[in-house]
Amino acid sequence: MSSIRIAIIGGGPAGLTLARLLQINNISCTVFELDTEAFSRDQGGTVDLHARGGQLALKHAGLTDEFKKYARPEGEVMKLVKFDGRVVFDENMEGNARPEQYADRPEIDRMNLQQLLLQSLKPGTVVWAKKLQFVENSSTDPGRYNLQFEDSREEGFDLVVGADGAWSKVRSYLTDQQPYYSGVTAIELWATHFNKKHQWLSDFVGAGSCFMFAEGRAIQCQKLGNNSIRVYAGVRQPESWLEDCGIDWSEPDTARKELVEQYYADCGDDLKGALLDANDKLVPRKMWMLPVGYRWKSDAGVTLIGDAAHLMTPYAGVGVNLAMVDSLDLATAIIGCDGDGAKIPGAIRAFEDKMLTRAEQFAKRTYKGLIGHFSADGCEEMLERLKGR
Ligand SMILES: Cc1cc2nc3c(=O)[nH]c(=O)nc-3n(C[C@H](O)[C@H](O)[C@H](O)COP(=O)(O)OP(=O)(O)OC[C@H]3O[C@@H](n4cnc5c(N)ncnc54)[C@H](O)[C@@H]3O)c2cc1C
CATH class of the missing domain: 3.50.50.60 (FAD/NAD(P)-binding domain)
Structure with missing residues (x-):
């Protein structure tokens, strides 16, 4: 010893x-x-x-x-959606799945x-x-x-x-x-018991992750193994945005709607639907980093x-x-x-x-x-x- x-x-x-x-x-x-x-x-x-x-x-x-x-190797399955809703990549579709030997990041x-x-x-x-x-x-x-x-x-x-x-x-x-503020804040939205309450969202996300990236905004949906989904709505905004933007984060239902109306209004209906459907919990997160x-x-x-x-x-x-x-x-x-x-x-x-x-x-x-x-x-x-x- x-x-x-x-x-x-x-x-x-x-x-x-x-x-x-x-x-x-x-x-x-x-x-x-x-x-x-x-x-x-x-x-x-x-x-x-x-x-x-x-x-x-x-x-x-x-x-x-x-x-x-x-x-969960299936968690690697990726779907990519443009901000207007066009699906540009989807490994959930038959024939698109990656060969097993590449599945090295479960x-x-x-x-x-x-x-x-x-x-x-x-x-x-x-x-x-x-x-x-x-x-x-x-x-x-x-x-x-x-x-x-x-x-x-x-x-x-x-x-x-x-x-x-x-x-x-x-x-x-x-x-x-x-750490200093990275310039991005993410609103984390939870959908629990998706097999009972969020079947549409589950189908939309697919087996693993579904991402959208665009100027100043991102949406990342990830399926967990415990029958739940996390959706992260990321926005590039100043450090004080959570406090200054006028959205009351302590009222999750109205906050989600205002978030969608003010920052994702031009997005495809499915993407907006994902943000609105993940309604079990809302956690705002500022993203921090140390200097590179x-x-x-x-x-x-x-x-x-x-x-x-x-x-x-x-x-x-x-x-x-x-x-x-x-x-x-x-x-x-x-x-x-x-x-x-x-x-x-x-x-x-x-x-x-x-x-x-x-x-x-x-x-x-x-x-x-x-x-x-x-x-x-x-x-x-x-x-x-x-x-x-
Ligand atoms: C939204 C989000 C998504 C992410 N997704 C990914 C991903 O997909 N892949 C990936 O590789 N990484 C991801 N990360 C990053 C990953 O979570 C971290 O890099 C990782 O958790 C770091 O592990 P750690 O043990 O260093 O720190 P932590 O996981 O933060 O653990 C630190 C521990 O220290 C404890 N602690 C803190 N302060 C004190 C104290 N004063 N006294 C005693 N205990 C203390 C905490 O309670 C905690 O248990 C993500 C991070 C975030 C925020």
Whole structure:
């Protein structure tokens, strides 16, 4: 058993994957998570795990078979619609389906991913209801770190890993850099129990995703494995748009109608219908990002993985995959230290260099996706990518 004391802040995909990879290599760690218990909040929609991304990390974690139980290859099926309603690409149509060998990015509901990772950990690994406020150097134990939580304090860690997402408190130990508004806000609309209440929407979306991209606007509909659909209505608007636009988001039924009338009136009837039909819940989301290629000065015993390190918008669909590969690389670096704390600073430096070089490439691609998707040629650009894949 390793003598290095490791704290992981945040029990999302990054933190839980890292914990699993360490544990199967006999390295103990504790995950501190702000949620009060497992699944105490919605975990989000569906994500596709790439062969060289999330799937690779799960393979090293010995969880491929478990992943296959929940994986939904049919979630990869894509439909693309122009803003005026013309369907320009549809893999649901007979004869259009991709050959099986290309189906290497199965979707998984985020809830199921969370569940399979949590179940793989030793009991007690995750300490719930621990909201980190800040990390600080120990004044009594040089080279070690203390964690201040809202209601308690934990002391004497050799390594603190910030897997605490977009608004990371661990990041604040390393840098003043905060995420900034990406220029896009998405209104997330839910349709639950589609087999009973939303059959039309289910037929329109098809087996996987149905996307529309146009100048300043996008609609992304995604089917989940739990008989529900998420529809994201994205608009390129100023940061204060949610507050200033005159739509009362606390009144979802009127808000959806006003959203459609004011921002999607010229769209095809099916697209408008999708926004109106997904009427079970409405969640407005501003999209934030860290600067492309952002780096911080490496620290001896504090590092970041996942969104905490390189938050991007979802417009290239890579965030979870990067987060899980970060965990794989960091676990490999820690394992390579053989329990010798003196080797940790060098291992962190090398890990961060690799992680941030990779993240920069994907951040550039994601930024291109953000600009491209919300342009007049957004659909054409996506069509070229789909034909090429
Ligand atoms: C609408 C949307 C759609 C997306 N779609 C995709 C997709 O299709 N494919 C894809 O690859 N990615 C997608 N992403 C991105 C993906 O969700 C993230 O990149 C991924 O969740 C990052 O994982 P993480 O573990 O780093 O952070 P998170 O998932 O954010 O997990 C962070 C964890 O830390 C906890 N935490 C936060 N603060 C504290 C604190 N102070 N103390 C203790 N715990 C704390 C949180 O409760 C959470 O459990 C999408 C994102 C959004 C918003």
